[in-house]
Amino acid sequence: MRKMPGYILPMLLAVLCPILLFAQVMVTGSVNDTKNSPVPGASVKLRNTLLGTVTDATGRFALNIPAATGELEISSIGYKTQVVNLATANLSALSIQLSEDIGRLDEVVVTGLATNVKRRNLANAIATVSSKDLAGTAPAQTLDAALNGKIPGAYINSNSGAPGGGISVRLRGVTSIFGNTQPLYVVDGVFIDNSSVPGGLNVVTAAGAAGNTSNQDNPSSRIADLRPEDIESIEILKGASAAAIYGSKAAAGVVIIATKRGKQGKTRFNFSQDLGFVKARKLLGAREFTEERVANSPQGWDLDEYKAAVAAGRIYDYEKEIYGETGLTRNSAFSMTGGSDRTSFYFAAAQKNEEGIIQRTGYRNNSIRLNLDHRITDNIKIGFSSNYINSSADRGLTQNDNAGVTFGVALSSTPGFTDLHPDANGNYPRNPYGASNPIETRDLMTNNEKVNRFVTGINLDAILLKTDKTTTRLIARGGVDYYNLKTNALFPSSLQFQQVAKGTSIQGFANNLNTNYILSLVNNYNLSDNLAFTTSMGLTQEKRDFDNLLNVATQVISGQSNVDQAGSLSASQFRNKNKDDGLFLQEEVTLYDAITVNAGMRIDKSTNNGDPDKYYAYPKASLSWNITRLGMPENTFVDNLKLRVAYGEAGNFPAFGSKFSSLLVSNIEGLPGSLVSTQRGNSLIEPERQTELEGGFDFTILNNRLSLEFSMYRKVVKDFLLQRSISTSSGFSTEWVNAGDLRNKGIEIGLNALVLSQSTIRWNSTVNFWKNRSKVTRLDIPPTVLGAFGNSLGTFKIEEGASATQIVGIDQGGVKKLGDQEPDFQMNFWNELVFFKNLSLRFLLHWKEGGDNINLTELLTDLGGTSPDYDADDNKNGKPDAEDRIDALGSTATIFVQDASYLRLREIALYYNFKVPGNLIKGLRIGVSANNFWTSTKYKSYDPEVSNFGSGFSTGVEVMPFPASKRASLHLSIDF
Template sequence: MRQPLNVVIFLVCIMAMPSLVWAQSKTVTGKITDINNAVVPGASILVKNSNLGVASDNEGKFHIVVSQNAVLVINATGFKSQSIPVSGLVDDVVIKLEEDVTKLDEVVITGLATSVKRRNLANSVATVSSKELNGVAPAQTFDGALEGKIPGAYINANTGAPGGGISVKLRGVTSVYGNTQPLYVIDGVFVDNTATSAGLNAVTGAAAGGNPTSNQDNPSSRIADIPAADIENIEILKGASAAAIYGSKAAGGVVIITTKRGKQGKTSVSLSQDLGIITARKFIGVRQFTADRAASLSSDSATSAALRQQFLDAESAGKIYDYEKEIYGNTGFARNTVLSISGGGEKTSFYFSAAQKDEEGIVKNTGYRNSNLRLNIDHRITDNIKIGITTGYINSSADRGLSGNDNTGVSLGIALASTPSFAQLHPDNFGNYPNNPFAASNPLQTIALMRSNEAVNRFITGLNFDAIFQKSNHSTTRFIGRGGIDFYNLETNALFPSNLQFQAVNKGTSIQGTTKNLNTNYILSLVNTYAPSDKLSFTTSAGLTQETGDYNNLLNIATQVISGQSNVDQAGALNSKQFRAKFQNDGIFIQEEASIAEAVNITAGVRFDRSSNNGDASKYYVYPKAGISWNLTHSGLLKGGFFDNFKLRAAYGQANNVPAYGSKFTSLVISNIAGNPGSLVNTEKGDPNIKPERQKEFETGLDFTILHGRLGFQFTYYNKNIDDFLMLANLPASSGFATGWVNAGNLRNRGVELGLNAKPVASKNVTWNTSVNFWLNRSLVTKYIIPPIPQGSFGYVLGSFQIEQGKSATQIVGLNGAGVGVLGDAEPRFQMNTYNEVTFWNKLSLRFLLHWKNGGNNINLTNLQTDFGGTSADYDNVTNKAGLPDGVYRITQIGTSAQMFVQDAGYLRLREVGVFYSFAKLPVKFIKSLRLGASLNNYLTFTKYKSYDPEVSNFGTGFSSGVDVDPYPASKRANFHISIDF
């Protein structure tokens, strides 16, 4: 650590040098508007080649003190930038910005400390604005708000349970046993996205003994904690050619989140309130019983006669129930309140927000509550030194119920699957629930008496220090320091009292977990911009990075809990499990960017990475990157013709994914021999020479605009190779181990991304902005050194994933009637989306987002459960060639073919639609504006998929996504919105 410390001391000494003093200054005041004279708040007014700048206030006004020969650069999201010499400006100047339909002037991050306009970018980078994220039909959680919005992404909801749980894969499969999710960065802070089990497997038996590393109890991902209302903009770096500079945690891409900041001018106050209802998106239906059908539930004659009489008694008493609608048919109330205050002066600006979201689930006694506070402060110490502090506190609570895979028959969906409509499950007058004779649990009793809660307290704090310590006519050198901490305390609490039907043996179970996680990171960099002429500029950056993580999960599982108690010490038996993981990643990076006549932009860089998870923790691995863009219009090759702007681009980069924690060690497990505690060698063998997975990506494409910037088109092709991907291999018995970690092979992803942005209508009273995106990905395992075995799901009988050389990495294999064959593929054939905003008279706007996923298969085992229980809605239909009832026929195919379980999960979904009206002139002066709106989220879905929702993944966020085993069903929501600016 001595070398980084010496660098820091040197930089601090340099920064202590006196700043350069401008010889003569001038105060510039003005107002920023669009071409229709509507004010543009939050526009940045920066002095070119300087650290000096301000933002327009809520009335579009600004003032700044600059030198007489300075040049002001005005940028605002959604508008074309302008460069204006100060010498030509008059007092109270009005600067009109033209809308940037094709986003060519959007500033995009290209390194850890540098950025570039999209028109000069060598990579394809997706962006999501705050309007697209929150301004149509807000989702329950931040990760849910990303669905359908990112070209090149495959996003799946793991479960519909309150509190979120989303799997995000950018440009295909990047790992099998390693991290598959992108890195999330909030204002320079690397934030954790771990999904932590609540230990419900101790009750459901889905994984052995409440395994804390299992994901079969549908835990939420911790990125769901982040409040979307505070976000100003999101950038998505999708592949190694763009994300390589971020190091080993960025192998799955990078999602860069920028939160809202204060603006110079009068303090503004905004208050918004959303109210809505939440209902089930779909019911799969239940079997319509008759006396004969009731009798057929058993092959025993006595039992069959009893079932027939039970149905007749229930029918005559009017006690035939639709338990599916009773369990999943709750109408939840939702409210979301956000208060924000922002303002600032010449030196200091601030943004403060307080928000609370409270939503009920479609299952009674489930729901989600999120409260958060944010304070962002920016202060300019001198004209050349500025500092920014971002702080966020989050408190969330999610009651997620009991759903998903289950080997004991106690979760809601599994119990419902075998419960016919004539069963009597309701409580008596004293609140006592009867046992369910058709299942291991009474789901109505489970809903009423059990508890399963995730509670989070989280702090995310970041620091940004930016200082210019050298400046001349042609050169500027800055020191940029960024970093922060992400700390959360997660408590999981599940209680199953002894009077539950399925607690007859355990006599009450209390599962309490505590997780503490601390992530830290810093980036120290020097950035020099050298411009020997107006036609040539160089930006050189170099620096050090470090990320650390400390994750500690302790799970206590108590049984024989005393009635009315929940403490684990009030129990007859207690079993504890603990999982701890620590890591430290270090990096060194150097990057050079050159711009020639704003026509040719060249980027080249290299990063050196090491990690404590690697077999050799001290070894630095080298990961290069390079890119070039050539703007044919700016270079003069295309003049005054059809194209307004035409750019060719290409980029290459390498990144790494560190091995799974502990894979280089052979661990010890506890043993008990003759009553004496001790340790035994684990049956899972580590590899002390384990290497990181290396990702290599080449990307190329073109962008152009026509019709005076009203139509823009982007085309991207990428080829991404992952070498040395990590697997657990089955080892021969003679080795003494069952499995072992190994770098098993290579795989490839190839894909195409197309994008179109347009403004088809632009009149005085009506404007229409639209975007259309198309993307597809194809994977191939190019090398595999171990025998192929099923991965995830339940083997060949029901369908499973399998890594196999020469085959797709996302293939689904299983019995096909003639052996084992390929039954489908989880990867969609392609995806498309379109976002539209139509505005009338600058007051009324209609916004909607459509998402089309074509193809892609799920392993649907929800219907199998209802077949086994004899309750499938189509159980008695006869559409098969054998002439049997369909439910019976499907059961007879088990062990012969798994094809019926592998189903097309494609859909066309109206994800979001909203109508909003803005009142700019109000009779009271203290209210500046008022906006009213109504919206629908996930209200319309067209699909042939036969379960609750085609977006599902019982096995969490990793490789094996798209497995459907009686999940918590997806919901839809309708909201009313009101927003007031003071």
């Protein structure tokens, strides 16, 4: 066969290109709702292609297609999807009317790494959070805080009120005890690191881990770096039945985040400005002193000092002075979006600056985002996401402390009649009743956390083969998440508690690089209108390279901060590299658009496992049957009824350090050397495995105005990790083992209703209820006490046959169960009322019933003589209540295990949309909002949401936290 001359192909292209361009057909039209109001941002897509656009602010669109054939699919969140046959339509003036989808049946949700399905055929209870849910009502300081109270099946707890975040998220109960307990976060296909990097404050606080892997120096969570305002939607895969395809990282669930993308049409701009304030939600109050109380105090207070203070009118409320600041908040954002039929973009730049409720604390976040989408050809589309974040958090000095140096611990023993304020020369007096002067510590110390973060992702979607019945696509996703974190903690030598250390400088440096990719082939085969197959397969890889260096210098020269300007310097370094490889295969079969069968398998190996070359398989399977679309007569009371069941398995890597016997540095006869740790490595360690069976039903009635979702699940965690003691004759004392199994069972109920729909008022309401119960079903080692401060104060205990979150302690001469950290149930109540289409009122109530905390804040104020109710006598025995509690110390821990139930108004906001004459300003929106402004609780401390041990297993332990805040803001948003 003769070769085609080289000049022929360019000539053919030159001739054909104008013909192909001429053959393009322009489709134009508008999309409105049932009240003829435009629907902006609606997706308009030519089915089985990559061709699509979105409607502009007036609901209009224009789309070039190859020919006047095929079907046009129009969809938007909250509306039912419409399909238009182009062969019979007026292509120059399409008028599409979308009706509301109260039950969100046409909402598209994730079913795999590269596939999705409409909710009406979904077999799992997958929670979704929209941009309006996150930031459209009362924006929270950080993303993790914005999720609180909005996810059925989740226990979300604020570890402390310190600026910059610090939230623990637990989906459907306990996933692990010493392993990862936080869900996997995926942002535009990029696996995001959510580590909490300690800053080394334990050097000055002397707070140990107390049997818990979580650190007590109050680090923040790195997911807090992301701005909620940049996010379009979030999907939460709460258990293995939905998340199995993510394999060894999915045991704690998966949070899939999609950021905002560009929209075709004229470039549009938005500027928003929020101004507000933040205050402590609650202060405990100060004890009232008398001469008798001071003279008889077991703390040895100076009566003459008290008399002099009263005479001079110098009785201080130090709690209010430390925690009672009103912090100002400011959040400025600018965004622009636009594009052609081939290229679209979204750009946003924002700055957030918030002062804390303690002087010299606060949070700042600067963010730049650029998202680009380009259709190279009709069959190839590429997307690019990039985000740079620079944040700085001044977090103060709070939480547990064995040296008496944190604000709360120092305040607990400091009466209000002693003067801690500086003199005219700036010299602070020594605190005669505590190890530190908290006013001096606040004014002179530094605890800052700075982050520079780059998140970049890429998404390639290419149609490789297309026929009348089949379409094969290549979908490639992945990216890079890199951040460097610097912690800077300075304690000058002039501080009262630095008399021995003579000045301390703690400088921490952490670098983290996450890379990942997903390569998949997806084939859609429509055998007929009633039978369709979706096959997906591919491979994945994730890498992590983490390096944390902590330098601690003491005897620091006055006025210096560099660690080399010190008499003593020590360093510690933690490095962790791992690589995870996976393969997956999934098949989805849809019959009559009513029955959906899904089966898949994920196969993983990891360098974290005892055998890095061993593959572990994680299967999944599900079935959903939409009875109303197949099997139920039409025109019945029920608009939609679906039955569903799903099963899946997922993994959790072994804890770091469990695989190898580590080496410890030692001085051997004056020479540096290494000694083998007393913890023996276990080369046979296996990953924890989770299996989950979920079932339920969904239905809508009253012309889709009322919908109900009911789910039950049984989640089993097999081979969870614990440490066991071993014979000292082995040369070791402990080792990690796969010690047992535990089970979680729970229910989730969601009710959505369109209560009113009239021309003057519209009322949407959502109620969710969820509960979980755990039980340790197998334990191969003796019962293990961990996660708090021992039986005398209340602690967690892992034992066979008991709840995994039980709290035990001494009482009546023995150790018994005193409570449980798991709530009895939780509920949320979300409402949106719209008046005359322009005025909207939104609010979210969150009810947590039951669930106990270990409250040791009250113990410290009792021992220090400063409890506000110290002198009360509720039991009428003639003795102060605080002394009754102190006398019970050592004989019972019941006084420390306290009910942490609450009813909280998490968010409330009132907004008004103005119509501005002229063409420059397209929209003007003004509103006011409040977060956590009202809480009803009997819990006897600052806030029932607290966790001294951070985001690990042992949440709900309180030791002098940074008090929780309430906030209010004024909002202005301009579109032009």
